[in-house]
Amino acid sequence: MKQQFDYIIVGAGSAGCILADRLTESGEYNVLLLEAGGSDKSIFIQMPTALSYPMNTPKYAWQFETVPEKGLGGRQLHCPRGKVLGGSSSINGMVYVRGHACDFDEWEAQGATGWNYANCLPYFKRAESWSGGGDQYRGENGPVATCNGNEMKLNPLYSAFIQAGVEAGYPETIDYNGYQQEGFGPMHMTVDHGVRASTANAYLKRALKRSNLTLLQHVVARKILLDGKKAIGVEFEHQGTIQTAYANAEVISSAGSVGSVQLLQCSGIGPKDVLEAAGVDVNHQLPGVGENLQDHLEVYFQYQCKQPITLNSKLGLLSKGLIGAQWILTRQGLGATNHFESCAFIRSRAGLKWPNIQYHFLPAAMRYDGQAAFAGHGFQVHVGPNKPESRGKISITSADPHISPNIEFNYLSTAQDRQDWRDCIRLTREIMSQPALAAYRGDEIQPGIDIESDAAIDQWVRENVESAYHPSCTCKMGDIEDPMAVVDSQCKVIGIDQLRIVDSSIFPTITNGNLNAPTMMVAERAADFILGNTPLPGSDAPVWIAADWQTKQRTTQTQRTSVSSTEMKR
Secondary structure: OOOEEEEEEEOOOOOHHHHHHHHHOOOOOOEEEEOOOEOOOOHHHHOHHHOHHHHOOOOOEEEEEOOOEHHHOOEOOEEEEEOEOOHHHHOOOOEOOOOOHHHHHHHHHOOOOOOOHHHHHHHHHHHEEEOOOOOOOOOEOOOEEEEOOOOOOOOOHHHHHHHHHHHOOOOEOOOOOOOOOOEEEEOOEOEEOOEEOOHHHHHHHHHOOOOOEEEEOOEEEEEEEEEOOEEEEEEEEEOOEEEEEEEEEEEEEOOHHHHHHHHHHHOOEEOHHHHHHOOOOOOEEOOOOOOOEEOOEEEEEEEEEOOOOOHHHHOOHHHHHHHHHHHHHHOOHHHHOOOOOEEEEEOOOOOOOOOOEEEEEEOOOEOOOOOEOOOOOEEEEEEEEOOOOOOEEEEOOOOOOOOOOEEEOOOOOOHHHHHHHHHHHHHHHHHHOOHHHOOOEEEEEEOOOOOOOHHHHHHHHHHHOEEOOOOEOOOOEOOOOOOOOOEOOOOEEOOOEOEEEOOHHHOOOOOOOOOHHHHHHHHHHHHHHHHOOOOOOOOOOEEEEEOOOOOOOOOOOOOEEEEEOOOOOO
């Protein structure tokens, strides 16, 4: 294998596939892309309804576990990360949520200069091809197809959930990824004509047709090679041997919020105490590497359904076979959707400028591994607060890259996080009790009507909450004077030349929603930085903010105001 390249990218995931495509487009640069996993050519990855399979399969995902979490009574939570072409975009639930506009203004306020919503919106658009066509918010020519699945046509429960939210006093939104996130409306997914729209499908396939891209699969990146304070290459294991490759221009880590931390720390870049305890020589002390870890938690709020219309009747082998056959022949039907076709974003209390609670509605009562929750028909919402105060950390315990690092989210460690969950449970129960769902709603399966007091809610949440699989923020972007910042606003590792990180680890704070969309946006924007391209011009698209957010927890659709994205400040 040729050992000298212009760019070396570690990780062919949500960000790495985009960078591989954008950096090879001109034909000017030779790029090496290293991936720990293998091919994504599996029906279980490509068929949207099979989403529970790849994330629970060691072949396709790192099956990380947290340390015992104090805030969860010592429970350890599952934390799968993609280990396949496309990374977590090949194993995730395909939910497409950009985040609220204010999330990105918050990034800039945290020291990520230039990463406000006005500057990020054009890159969301560049990545996307929205089934509804382009406008000032949505892209129409991008590589990643987004849609609403089956347009909520195959089950009346989707629309009933939206109507229940309106009856509870919340606004309805036509497009939560556009002008107005707050409210109840259709949910969007990364699905292209019935097939998962991973970054492997959308970007990498076309990039692999170019002679200036070299892809190596089943690779374990051992460390970044340094010459003083300059990254010059990568040492990795491939086909049973330790090899090295050198970068003329840059090394880019797109190994994810866990993988990028492990790679940097194994390379001697990180907190001195962590490196020394793991037996790694300190090459560059950077205390923020692995800190600031954030995640979303969620529970399944479940009800029995009085009408036999839910997906619980589709879990038998015969039904699965028919769904699979239809999908194979037509790429349509129940196999062509992730089934999350309606959703909501609400504020849990007055004084919040933008939503902090997210709902995914599912016309079934089942676990994330696809197993039925009970005998009979049911439906559920996946719900949880999206802006936690709790911060955790990731730290290696060995220089051996085969040994998983310690992952400690420090869940529910603040009083406000625990209060947000109490509010979440009570507000959800109120929404689900509205007249729009009366014809369908049976008994509450869980939490159960006896879970009412603060103490009972706290205990139930500790025992039942699960990760939404959104680990992030472990190599945060910030001002170079910030002692905990790991990368600057150009995604360059502070203090190390020719080294960048481009993935969800660089988020300063977790966004209000699923992480695949903002990760893709970050990669698109970073590609322009790396290539020295003129950034896309900022947008002045207006954004909906509730007029009475300072005094009211919810509002009606008529009580609203618009502000320009460039005027929004916390």
